[in-house]
Amino acid sequence: MTASAVEPAAAPAPERAEAPAGPVEPQVEVYGIRHHGPGSARSLLTALEAFAPDVVLIEGPVDADPLLHFAAAAGTAPPVALLAYAADDPAVSAFWPFAVFSPEWQALRWALGAGVEVGMCDLPAAQVLAPQRADLFDAEPPEPATDGPGAEDGAGVAPGGGAPGPAVAVADPDAALDPRRWARADPLRALAEAAGYDDPERWWDDVVEARLDGSSPFPLLTEAMAELRREVGRPAGKDALREERREAHMRQTIRAAVKRGRRRVAVVCGAWHAPALTWPLPPAVADARVLRGAPKRKVTLTWVPWTHGHLATASGYGAGITSPGWYEHLWTAPDAPVVRWLTHVAHALRRHDLVVSSAHVIEAVRLAETLAALRLRPLAGLAEVQEATRAVLCDGDDRAARLVTADLVVGEALGAVDPAVPMVPLEADLVATCRRLRVRREPKARVLDLDLRRPVDQARSQLFHRLRLLGIDWVTPADSGVDSQGTFRETWSATWRPALAVALVRAAVWGTTVESAATARVHDRLEGGSLVELTRTVEHCLLAGLPDALQRLFTVLAERAALDADVVHLMEALPPLARAQRYGDVRRTDTGALRQVSEVLVLRICAGLPQAVGSLDDDSAARLRGLVDQVGAAVGLLAEAAASTEDVELLAGTGLRERWLGALATVVDRRDVHGLLLGRVVRLLVDADRLDDVPARVERALSHGVDAAAKAAWVEGFFADGALLLLHDAQLRDLLDGWVTSLDEREFTDLLPLVRRTFGTFTPAERRSLAGRLVARGGPAASSPVAVELDEELAHGALDTVDLILGGAR
Structure with a gap:
């Protein structure tokens, strides 16, 4: 069941008495709510039906008015959000989210259903997203028209999508302890403390959200906020100017509605702003002065789907709530919220294969209600039901309780917008x-x-x-x-x-479609992309099925490959092209042009490899060794691709492999090649069955005249990932074993990390098999054991532990 399916039916338009003769003094009712509060929403609906306004003004960007009618469209289901973005830079954006239990959403739906004029009254998004001058907030803010605003309440959302939190300028550490600053940053906490609560969330839930009868808390809240505003004053700097402008714009919107002849005006805003909007309003001159010169920019607005997870405080949303799922439950199940909630919890735990019976649910309900009574709460809140859930339904298991939090307390409901909503x-x-x-x-x-x-x-x-x-x-x-x-x-x-x-x-x-936009994006990359970037883009294009982009990309790639003389760049560029060859099988993509570019790259790599491998340091040799492996694998893929096509291409693929092995053979006897790279080249030629003097080469590389570090590098290059070679070639195994045993203590200590890195690439099974072969041939592991005196008393504790682990096998 979607959230919109359980919304209260829109109230019919109230009958209005005939207007008396002569001018009528306008009535302006201000309803100070908390954003995303189900109790506030329920009380607000009751108040609106009783007041019967002829216009409803809601805190939100006033330039969103043309989109408000989509809230009543059949395909729109909360949570949704108004999205505003700058026309010249879409990254500069802002969201105004609404859930089914948001008072603003319910006021909007009520007005649309009752045929009452409805509109927003806050600063337009064109001003919210406008760039601010660096010196704008350095000057003194204009004189306030009222007592002055407080901290940001989170109704508006800052560029980037997250609502800004309260911002209080602190000149020195001691000023942070000023209770007026603290109360301005969190006015609910100040009121909660005055009422004897240590948790502002619990105070608000008890006073407002627990009102299941819809009774009105708004006059008392407005009075409390007015007193609080007088006590804490207003923020300084940019917060003051922003809040001055917001409240000035709201008052100007109220005046405009009255000027249009509206006599019963309902204003729905954050509770902090309510005292500044009560009727009668001060003269408009001061508000006009505050709004004069406000920067603007061209923006576009639309509706977008939202999620409960992004309504949560943990998402970084400044006006977020800790439990969107719980608040939605309070809205949809006001008759028996605790019983229904714990029933949902039981179902959620059962979905995770946890045993929960009806008796568990009954005991959890009793515990939650008892905790609420002991704490003098009118209704068991989220804290009580969570404690009951953990104690009774989860048997004290915090992990199971966290499942409930993820599934129900926050939830991940995704809203929907009607297809008629304007979108790009x-x-x-x-x-x-x-x-x-x-x-x-x-x-x-x-x-x-x-x-x-x-x-x-x-x-x-x-x-x-x-x-x-x-x-x-x-x-x-x-x-x-x-x-x-x-x-x-x-x-x-x-x-x-x-x-x-x-x-x-x-x-x-x-572009206007996903395909055309992706194609245009590829064309844009052609301008400044390197050879490596272009080859990776080729792979992405094949996967994405963009034939138009591929044709131009092949042309540019061939030109760029002909001009790039850096062998390392060519070696980095080849593997993505070779991997892309295989996509022609399943995706039925023609890769003929790609094969031609790949062959050119292989030929140029083979020609330039002898000059690229000489006199390298350790880091460069390690990098080139990895590229040699990648190119070898790429050439193998090209040969496989050619083998699956016609004979001429088969010969081409085989020729590429021969050229590559020939290029490796030209460096195998050089003395200016780093041992790590040289050992790898020898290994590749051995695997290709191109060398028949491997034992002699290994013996020469490990001879006494070679530096110990060079020996270790050669061993790493040759034997890394080569356990099978050692397992099946006894002569190589004996040579390597003899070299290790011939190391003196100093050399062994120095080379141990390098040798361990080499043999660390072997699997445990390969290492055990290798050790077994050394033992079988009478190596060090099989030599006469040194007589060691066994301390049975010292070993007794360890043996008892092993016996316990094995279940008393001894």
């Missing part, structure tokens, strides 16, 4: 493509296993790779957990976040 063409195309491919945008991480032999999965894979080219990380590659070397399988992890709406807007500059 790129997002519209993505929504249509996801609908066609049956890919859902979900807030919880979901793993997608794709079989590229199926057309629908192949189309999904292309969509995901196109989004990655555009920098939209909704779907990212994941580990399938299955050891598969096939090219027909892909695993992805998908998690939708509201901030991705901004990423879509930013990517919309490249």
